[in-house]
Amino acid sequence: MELYVNHPKHYVAVDCVIFGYQDDQLKLLLYPRGFEPSKGNWSLPGGFIQNDESSDEAAARILKQTTGLEEIFMEQVQVFSKPDRDPEARVISLAYYALIRIDLYDEEILKKTGAEWYPINNLPTLLFDHKDMVDKALSRLQQKAGYSLIGSELLPEMFTLIQLRKVYDAIFMREFDPGNFRKKILSLGVLERLDLKNASESKKGAFYYKVKNNVDETGKDRIVKL
Amino acid sequence: MELYVNHPKHYVAVDCVIFGYQDDQLKLLLYPRGFEPSKGNWSLPGGFIQNDESSDEAAARILKQTTGLEEIFMEQVQVFSKPDRDPEARVISLAYYALIRIDLYDEEILKKTGAEWYPINNLPTLLFDHKDMVDKALSRLQQKAGYSLIGSELLPEMFTLIQLRKVYDAIFMREFDPGNFRKKILSLGVLERLDLKNASESKKGAFYYKVKNNVDETGKDRIVKL
DNA sequence: ACAAAAGTGTTTAGATTACACCCATGA
């Protein structure tokens, strides 16, 4: 049919805000841009949506290519579409964010591509409107983390409540009260305590927990008052 | 530069979930689809993003075309991009939602196009994935209305607290306690009471209120516990 | 024994909820 034929087509890109957690800090995976325009700026990993894939699939593909990881939590942020946002061509871009475990990240890729993990509080100048994408992605992450334990995606399968609290400290850029945080999280009923302690970070040792299977964490109680 | 040239281009559409409020109900503006495929289904008003406009501008343009209204509250919902969502061609669609006053809506347009206002609880079969768009838009609206007085966009500039409560009843599909709702809303400090009463809906008459100018309503207190 | 981190308990302030009650007015 000829219905659509009078309308323009556009390049549609996906850019990924990839969050990791290391050294008590929330970090972002960035790539050096090796060509003009804007050579020298850092950029979010991205790519173009192909004919046979949805945007979710494109985002997963790009994440796989840039980190080696699959089956990762990802979520749409929003579309960035100012006609001149990329001076080279009209590109409509859809931002995603992902939460990954830096300890699973393939170090080889870092070396090959020159990618780096930057602390969220100390980012270099970013390409185009990528800083806006990061800001929006962070506020989405905060929102989501406010009513689910999504922050645990940044940690290994087993983690202590202290580790989890520090992740939340990093995500919300504030310090949660240890006692209150523990009580609040446990009251959600989505964590399972293991018969195993982490002895490496203290003398007494802290119990490991893991997220219960088959638990729909969202829609339950609020973790952080927003 | 030839960097992008190997990648496919796509039609990018904007579809608008247009909410209105009438007869104590939340309603949706729908268009009859007059041609195949899916002739007879109802559809959200939509259009294609042009070369010189952002998606926000496209959404505003489409809203203007279909309702005659300008400067309306609109917000991105999300992208729908399954490769086969439109059987006719690969179309990536970005859903928006808007809140308009039905009383300002141009009746002429209804007659010309066959458009109709449908109660949100009693929708006909919708085109493609438009039902998903509506569901997602509604939950975004609820979320936003949960921490701002955005619901007042559905009412005239002056409204009584009873009218506002009924709008919130419709948005959240539950009944708020009259006394508690009133206290909560007033405690936000974003409404200004006028020296004017609405005598048409009761003997005693209820004071009109309006949203204060220059007040950033968001980020304040929560209205509805989610 | 004691320092240091893990974990528990207590107290207070504030918010939410349910619901009783008073007020103003037209018929």
Added chain:
DNA sequence: TCATGGGTGTAATCTAAACACTTTTGT
């Protein structure tokens, strides 16, 4: 005056926040 919605007040409950206290263990 009385029925009807508009508007206020209050007690019971729940939650968040601050912070003191107890437990465990390596040195």
